[in-house]
Amino acid sequence: xxxxxxxxxxxxxxxxxxxxxxxxxxxxxxxxxxxxxxxxxxxxxxxxxxxxxxxxxxxxxxxxxxxxxxxxxxxxxxxxxxxxxxxxxxxxxxxxxxxxxxxxxxxxxxxxxxxxxxxxxxxxxxxxxxxxxxxxxxxxxxxxxxxxxxxxxxxxxxxxxxxxxxxxxxxxxxxx
Numbered sequence: 024x025x026x027x028x029x030x031x032x033x034x035x036x037x038x039x040x041x042x043x044x045x046x047x048x049x050x051x052x053x054x055x056x057x058x059x060x061x062x063x064x065x066x067x068x069x070x071x072x073x074x075x076x077x078x079x080x081x082x083x084x085x086x087x088x089x090x091x092x093x094x095x096x097x098x099x100x101x102x103x104x105x106x107x108x109x110x111x112x113x114x115x116x117x118x119x120x121x122x123x124x125x126x127x128x129x130x131x132x133x134x135x136x137x138x139x140x141x142x143x144x145x146x147x148x149x150x151x152x153x154x155x156x157x158x159x160x161x162x163x164x165x166x167x168x169x170x171x172x173x174x175x176x177x178x179x180x181x182x183x184x185x186x187x188x189x190x191x192x193x194x195x196x197x198x199x
Contacts, residue, residue: 027172027175027176028172029167029168029169029170029171029172029173029175030167030168030171031064031164031167031168032064032065032167032171033061033062033064033065033066033167033170034064034065034066035065035070036065036066036070036096036097036167036170036171037066037070037071037072037094037095037096038061038066038070038071038072038095038096038097038098038099038163038166038170039071039072039073039074039086039089039090039094039095039097039098039099040054040057040058040071040072040073040074040098040099040100040101041074041076041082041085041086041089041098041099041100041101042054042073042074042075042076042101042102043075043076043077043078043079043081043082043101043102043103043138044075044076044077044078045077045078045079045102045103046102046103046104046105046147048148049103049139049147049148049151050101050102050103050151052148052151052152052153052157052159053101053102053103053137053139053151053157053158053159053162054073054101054159055153055159056151056153056157056159056160056163057099057101057137057159057160057162057163058071058073058163059160060159060160060163060164061163061166061167064163064164064167066167072089072094072095074089078102078115079102079103079104079115079116079119079138080115080118080119082100082102082119082122082123082138083100083118083119083121083122083123083125083126084122086098086100086122086123086126086134087122087125087126087129087130087134090126090127090129090130090132090134091129091130095132096132096133096170096173096174097132097133097134097135097166097167097169097170098126098127098130098132098133098134098135098166099135099137099162099163099166100123100134100135100136100137100138100162101137101138101159101162102119102137102138102139103138103139103141103147103151104116104119104138104139104140104141105139105141105142105143105144105146105147106141106142106143112140116138116140119138120136120138120140123136123138124136132170132173133165133166133169133170133173135162135165135166135169136162137158137159137161137162137165139151139158
């Protein structure tokens with residue numbers, strides 16, 4: 024039996040992080056812990072790019088664009104949707120999660136869901152607490168593991184970036 028499993032070593036990996044500005048008091052904590060987990064696992068600071076978007080609903084489009092760029096091994100999506108008095112929460116949560124999944128499928132690469140969907144502000148703060156089980160750090164660990172397992176499945180193929188006449192050309196190597 025052949026067994027494949029991702030590692031927790033981010034050395035040489037490149038990450039994009041899409042973070043929602045809405046509920047920034049929560050997403051800042053998620054982002055800080057996410058970046059710390061990536062660098063602790065071996066990612067270099069210049070291999071991490073953060074893109075801020077207005078709210079959770081905008082995350083999937085930017086995540087898909089970054090994933091399809093060929094510049095990253097994984098995209099991490101961070102946000103916080105907190106239930107209110109209207110059904111708005113249900114629509115935003117459902118479409119954000121669906122869009123994030125679709126972005127990964129469209130780009131054939133890990134696009135990690137690190138968006139909190141909570142009933143209360145207190146629950147969101149608890150899940151973003153760096154001294155507890157911070158979901159931003161968990162999203163980073165998932166991204167590392169998925170990026171490394173996808174490399175194995177694709178025959179260690181990673182985007183090849185080469186310069187030609189001053190233009191940057193990105194192509195995908197396919198492996199068996």
